[in-house]
Amino acid sequence: MGAILFWFTMGIGILLLGVYLLRSGLMALSHSRLERFLRQATHTPWKGFIWGALATALVQSSTATTVLTVGMVDSKAISFYQGLSLILGANVGTCLTVQLLAFDLQALAWPAIILGTLFLIPRPSRAVGLSLWGCGLIFYALSLMSSASTPLRDSAVLPGFLTAASNSPWQALLVGTAFTALLHSSSAMTGIAMVLTAQGVVPLPGALSIVLGANIGTCSTALVAALFSSRAAQRTALANLLINVAGALIVLPFLYTVAPLLSLASPNPARQVAHFHTLFNLLSSLVALGLLKPLSAFLTWLVPD
Template identity: 40%
Template sequence: MGPLLMLFAIYTAIFLIGMFMMKAGFYALSGHRLKRWLMRFTAAPWQGFLTGMAATALVQSSSAVMVMTIGLVATGYLSFRQSIGIILGSNIGSTVTTELMTLDIGDGAIPLLIGGALLVFIGRRRFVYSIGMIAVGLAALLFAMNGFSSLAKPLADYPLVDAWLKQTNSSTAIGLFVGIALTALVHSSAATIGIAMGFLHEQLLTLPAAIAILLGANIGTCITGLLASIGSSKEAQLTAYTHLWLNVAGVAVFAFWTEPFARFAAMLSPAPDVQLAHVSVLFNTICSAAALPFVGIIETAILRLHGQKRA
């Protein structure tokens, strides 16, 4: 089992490196304009919502946008109230990554990798370099996804993994715990969802179980923001707490509906991994859209919950 676990760790590292390169490429395209957008277009909750969604789709990382938002709140460039809209939008923007992970380009990943690498090394302009980074990152991500799928069945032959799969398939609570723990460990909800897609593609995980892992990943991803807020101002800490509680609330509601969600997703696509990606979009869109009209109430609730009177 040791060699398989080593390969699994390598594929996870390749996935995370791919995510980092895509994030770096997209960020290089936007430059410091991203921070200016966050500060300028967040006066109203709906503006923060749209800005958070666009910013996360650009940098391919809700964690990066959250850390940036917490930093801007800590330095006084953004208020705690403004950050709530950004959080809601960021949750939707993060689903772009899960949809990209389902791309099926066959053997096209290798030309994509080679072409991207050439652009990185010979590109003198920022735009060319950025496109190269994005291409290499996407190729690495797709390569890792294929790796997860190829390892799923060999790993499932081991009693420990087989027992874990059976328990996860039979218990939503275990799926939630796996999603939370794995995401907190690797600091990437996309990596956790990618691993779930690998097992799902080989029919070793049921769609409801994979949805439970996805829901847990939405809570686990909050650990990055909580760590970033340590030692920051009270408002910055409130921003991190809000990210956590909004995700916990959404998961608490939808955890009881994994079966109906799975049946609905099955009508959207015949491919299991695409179904899970669509569930991610639906879950985050429904939760964020439902919460957006109540930003004022959310602000008051968080202030009361964490012992601070509203100014």
């Protein structure tokens, strides 16, 4: 059991390192352009929503887009109302990462690392090299976790968060929230849930609960970033948290009804988790976008200037 946990933990570490390198490379390529772009893309809520989603898909990090939005609201580059639409778009844009994780890309791990190494040598292309290294490590980590978790199906002793996922959706929600806040990556936490579901370690409803928790846990970074910022910036960070908490509380009681329906879209358990992640974020963001004005008024009342 110790060896299993060691290699699974090693896989988590490599996954987090890969996510960090991928973000660092993509942000180095586009950070300054991204900020200028977001300033110009918030003229209407729908524009902000669409471009927030595209920007997040570009940098592979909803946290990066959210924290950047909080900073721009704090500096009054955009209004709180405009920032809300960007955050809703960011929640949808992060789904691309999770959908990519559902593919079996193990064979591309080492070619990506080798090619990334070649790009790291010339200074102008180091950001590309970092991005390729990140992709390679992510692919390798998912393969490592998959291999390590296979024996867990027959084990009587599971790590605490696996047991929680199997026993209670509410406990799994809290575990997903806590681990994502600790790891600072909802994509990584969702990827872990996908691997464990595919290996039969965690039942599908438990994995879906972890995904809901991951959506909540990823709000922690923006909340910390807004802690000593303006009231408008605090409202922006709080809006992201409230939307994800409200969505999770509404959906959680129906997970055992939703889970069997996901097999209609794909027989692959990992892909089912990815589809649920996409559908949840898309629907909750669209509903919130339709309620943007009352939501903005409520948050302004909740966190007044």
